[in-house]
Amino acid sequence: MATLQVTVNGSDRSISDIDPNTPLLWALRDHLGMVGTKFGCGKGLCGACTVHMNGVAIRSCSTPVSAAVGQSITTIEGLAEGNSDLHPLQEAWMEEDVPQCGYCQAGQLMNAAALLKSNPKPSDADIDNAMAGNLCRCGTYTRIRKAIHSAAAKGGAA
Amino acid sequence: MNKDLYDYELIPDVDMPAEFVARENARSAAAAEETDASIPRRRFLKLTGIAGGGLALAFAIGRSQRVHGAHHGGGHAPFAPNSFIQIKPDGSIVLAAKNPEVGQGVKTFLPMILAEELEAPWESVMIEQSDIDRDRFGIQSAGGSQSTPRNWNLLREAGAVARTMLVTAAAQSWGVDASKCKADQGFVVNESTGAKLSYGELATAAAKLPVPDAKSVTLKERSEFKLLGKFVAGVDNRDLVTGQPLFGIDQNLPGMRYAVYVKCPSFGGAVKRANLEELKGLPGVVDAFILKGNSVDGQLMPGVAILARSTYEAFQAEKALQVSWDKGPASSESWIDFKEQARELTSKPGPVTESQGDMDAAISGADKTVDAFYTYPFLSHSNLEPQNCTAWYRDGKMQLWAPSQTPQAIAGMLANLLDIEQDDVEITQLRIGGGFGRRLINDFVCEAAAIAKRVDYPVKLMWNREADMAHDFYRVGGFHNLKGTLDSKGKLTGFQDRTIVFTQPSNPKRPVRGGNVRAANVQCPEIPNVRIETHQIPLQVPCGWWRAPGSCALGWVFQSFIHEMAVAADRDHLEFLLEQFGEPRWMKEGDARAFNTERAINVTKLAAEKGDWGKRMKKGQGRGLSFYFSHLGYFAEVAEVTVDDSNRVTVDRVVVAADVGMLLNPAGGENQVEGSVVDGLSTLAGQEISFEEGAVRQSNFDDYPLLRMPSTPKIEMHWMTTDHSPTGLGEPAFPPLAAAVTNAIHDATGKRIRTMPISKEGFQVV
Known part of the structure; x- marks a missing residue:
């Protein structure tokens, strides 16, 4: 058991009495009470647990919390940066009514946000490639594509 | 041509879960009415006065009637002509979302039906997920694509009754005939003078009026619809895209422990022995015990419960679990x-x-x-949100936060299983991370409740993906x-x-x-x-x-x-x-x-x-x-x-x-x-x-x-x-x-x- 320091959404958080092998996912959900990041498969197969580490999309179910020490973690709760209320992708998701059950959408959004950071104007093929690791059991893929394009058109990388 | 072959009423199993329908139909004649797509108009019963001179009424469904909105009493009673609608004197309009949301959009489109007939502006209504209460809300389930046909007339009438009463209240205050007044998006307009009164201004007066029979109110023609047929995004979208705790898996209670429940890989197998003492010595593990279960299909199978301080510690303990199983009859099947x-x-x-x-x-x-x-x-159903349920048993009462497609089936089941009173089971319905029929069966609820009954703290039961795939229906x-x-x-x-x-x-x-x-x-x-x-x-x-x-x-x-x-x-x-x-x-x-x-x-x-x-x-x-x-x-x-x-x-x-x-x-x-x-x-x-x-x-x-x-x-x-x-x-x-x-x-x-x-x-x- 250890006490670890992690930076989450810009805040320095201390997690005490935790096994350093605990996946970041459960550290966020159980120890920090941040439940926006979801558990789907536990093996990095579905992408529901996607968060950013230093701006790069990672699967938090397969990343030990010890690997996040000293790194900057962003979760769905902190996706909207700076003064804005919502990230352009979040706005696009609402406008296009992307969610069905909505369970996978935090992971989809985090993955899409990382995509737009590296590729502000992605093509359909770029989106398909980047999003192929994120499952949606309800089948909202068509609307996810549309919402990413829509956010990109409005400068969604910001 | 033998028409019977094509009479779809004869094959309810194809159209909707037959057992569920049969059980529901048996409960009351009113329930039987509701399974018909051509729902007869329903009577509204005036029930009781509430503080502040307001009136609250309920639909004539179920055994006894209780009053929704009574707890909002006091000097400013809401206008609550039925279980689904409340209009407060401050003008706020609250509509009930009665059925479990599994992604089919029901939390949005059922209230849309109410708003349409009520003539309430969608942008200003508030949607509240309702309690589980058959008396006030009728059948609450998510299955068989039945939410629309079952609730179409019911909710239209609920909205139209409220609209009619608001129009009557306005007409009386102007001293004109109600036919000269028209409801229009949160207001009643005097068509002769152009004067307007808001629903909030009319709420107190409307609450004092007798509630008209649903048969007597006029429903809107489809050509008059302003909201239905329009693209209306989900009411939970903002919470979903910002990661708010909406789902069963997101529940968090003070002192809560995390549970896994391990069943025999071969269906229905019983536990002969398990290394419980060893498990209890593992990091974070607070308890481990065997549940015999009742082995009723869809309820509680035998298994080993492990409780820990965190999900990860519970999952790790499961890996160390050693069980000797007495394989059940399914073990001969391949x-x-x-x-x-x-x-x-x-x-x-x-x-x-x-x-x-x-x-x-x-x-x-x-x-x-x-x-x-x-x-x-x-x-397999493979809901992306694995099966889970949060339960807290204290003072003889079982509180459940259950992502269930058939929440009304739970209390009766638990009463038998755990020897508790049905009325002591309280269920909060939550957004569900995918239904597809899996959560019409409440086995995971039985497991959480049975575990919670054994301990003196709240419990969140969590299935991992492997358990979810291995123990589906x-x-x-x-x-x-x-x-x-x-x-x-x-x-x-x-x-x-x-x-x-x-x-x-x-x-x-x-x-x-x-x-x-x-x-x-x-x-x-x-x-x-x-x-x-x-x-x-x-x-x-x-x-x-x-x-x-x-x-x-x-x-x-x-x-x-x-x-x-x-x-x-x-x-x-x-x-x-x-x-x-x-x-x-x-x-x-x-x-x-x-x-x-x-x-x-x-x-x-x-x-x-x-x-x-x-x-x-x-x-x-x-x-x-x-x-x-x-x-x-x-x-x-x-x-x-x-x-x-x-x-x-x-x-x-x-x-x-x-x-x-x-x-x-x-x-x-x-x-x-x-x-x-x-x-x-x-x-x-x-x-x-x-x-x-x-x-x-x-x-x-x-x-x-x-x-x-x-x-x-x-x-x-x-x-x-x-x-x-x-x-x-x-x-x-x-x-x-x-x-x-x-x-x-x-x-x-x-x-x-x-x-x-x-x-x-x-x-x-x-």
Whole structure:
């Protein structure tokens, strides 16, 4: 058991009495009470647990919390940066009514946000490639594509 | 023509979970009314006065009436003419969302019906997820695509009663006749003077009025609808995209511990012994014990509960668990054996369960006969949110935060299981991370409650993905040895299905859930000679309702075989399919649940037209057509595919034509159709649950793949607007999809696929 320091959404958080092998996912959900990041498969197969580490999309179910020490973690709760209320992708998701059950959408959004950071104007093929690791059991893929394009058109990388 | 074969009321198992309906129907005559798509107008009862001179009333449903909104009493009582609507003097309007939200959009579109008739501006209403209370809200469930047909009239009337009372209150204050006043988006307008009063200003006066009989109020004409039919995004969208705690898995209580519950990999096996003491010494583990369970299908199986301070520590402890299992009766079952047995059985005549005309004569007099053997596997629901439930037992009361599709079934079940009073069970309904029929069964709720009853702190039961896949209630697999006969003119004269019906271990006469096969499922009322022969095999592996139960598999089998017959007759598939529907008519006049061939014909023609039926395609490309009627919805679909030399299939486009009466909310409704198409492709591409010695072999999304974004086709939807009452969309777009695709693959390659998933026949969806 250890006490670890992690930076989450810009805040320095201390997690005490935790096994350093605990996946970041459960550290966020159980120890920090941040439940926006979801558990789907536990093996990095579905992408529901996607968060950013230093701006790069990672699967938090397969990343030990010890690997996040000293790194900057962003979760769905902190996706909207700076003064804005919502990230352009979040706005696009609402406008296009992307969610069905909505369970996978935090992971989809985090993955899409990382995509737009590296590729502000992605093509359909770029989106398909980047999003192929994120499952949606309800089948909202068509609307996810549309919402990413829509956010990109409005400068969604910001 | 024997109409009984096509009387859909006779096959509720296909249309909706029969056991659930039967139980609900038994509860009261009022409940029985509600299962009918043509709901009779319902009486509203005036109940009691509340503080501040307001009135609160409830629908005449259920055993006793309680008053919603009474706790909002005091000097400023809300206008609460029924359980679904509250208007406060400050003008705020609160509408109840009564049913579990599983992604079908019900939390948005049911309140839309209320708002439409109430003439309330959607932007300003507040939606509250309601309590679970049959007395106030009637049936609360998410299954069988029933939320729309069951609640359409109920909620329209609820809204119209409230609107009528507000208009009356305004008319009285102006001293004019109510006919001179009109409700308009949160106001009542005096049409003579142009004066306006807001609903908030009228609330107190309206609350003092007698509530009119629902029969006496005027519902809006469809042409007057301002909200229904518009694209209205989900009411939870903002919370969803910002990661707010909406789901069962998100519940967090003070002092809560995390539980796993480990059952025998072979269904129903009992625990002989387990290394409980060793587990209790592991990091973070606070308790471990064995539950014997009641071994009732769908309730509590034997298992080992492990409780820990965190999910991770509970999962780690599970890895250290060592159990000696007493394997149950399912341990003798394997999918490979069933396949061999089914082949053998269906090669011989079986007991005739339905017959019409003379099938033997059709065979002996046929110009051509076609034989084909179709098979499809068991499927898992694979909700992305694994099964979970949070429970807290204290002071003799059980509090549950349960992502259940049938929350009203829980209290009675737990009363028996745990020896507690039904009234001591309190359920909070939560947003559900995918339903698909899995959570119509409350086994995970039983587990959480049974564990919570043993300890003195709140418990969150968490299944991992492997447990979720290993302990599902599966879509049953199936086998169909089909024979079709053609006359010299290429007309379909006979249809025979020698099939397997798996039966329940507790009742060998009853098919497993979703496992019945009926002539009506063929949906070709013009075939003169029909014979269904069913061999029965008892099955221990648990089966459940899976999106469009029955139809989800039979739609593929029968719509594919009809195409085979059209090919054998050397006739155009569209023309051949339309011929099977015959004249436009209702198979049971006036019964909205019965098959209506006019609607079938119209959607089939529309799909063909929009899907460029008959237009030439390039080499390697193909187009396929399919139709199915399920859950009161009429769907025809055209798929276009490209197949390369290595049998790699690209689904280029899927065109969907639908008649569900009226599309209430294109936002949620079209989402359901797109999702059904993707789900259909997922299952046909590569999904199979197989089992050996009664234990499921698949464990996660690596060996049970879901379709991913790159394989998603272009999806086009065309909606017919008809005068029929609107019906649900969670299911009916699913059944036609697979046959449209496999028929298209045949069109492209000449190869007929008769085994699901198509990967079994060497095809790969890319």
